Amino acid sequence: LSFDEDAAYDKIHDSVIKGLQKSKVDWQLLAEYDD
DSSP states (O other), X not given: OHHHHHHHXXXXXHHHHHHHHHXXXXXXXXXXXXX
């Protein structure tokens, strides 16, 4: 059970990091487009 919880947390953490990275890239593209 503990292992499954850790795996689930890692998966969620990875998804959050990827989401933040994508959002950062999207904002950079929008900033460049606005210029």
